[in-house]
Amino acid sequence: MTDRAPRAPVDLAVTTRDVKARVRRVIGNLERIERQKGPLFSDPRGVWLDVTLSIHKLEAATAQLKRARWP
Numbered sequence: 001m002t003d004r005a006p007r008a009p010v011d012l013a014v015t016t017r018d019v020k021a022r023v024r025r026v027i028g029n030l031e032r033i034e035r036q037k038g039p040l041f042s043d044p045r046g047v048w049l050d051v052t053l054s055i056h057k058l059e060a061a062t063a064q065l066k067r068a069r070w071p
Contacts, residue, residue, distance in 0.1 A: 015068040022061040026054045 029050055041047045 010068040012068055015064060019061045019065045022057060026057050026061075029054055 033047055033050060036042070
């Protein structure tokens, strides 16, 4: 069995603040999509990319929080 090097200390307050800011930005992007008035999206490809990027950003924020909290 190999020994792991000790983990670097993580400032949970800073990490949590960063994750909350990321989530706020993602929610803002999704709210912008929701506010579109037309019955059809003017740029469906752009909307799909925004939603897909939002998913990736949320996954990255979750991974950052997980790394900070669990070994």
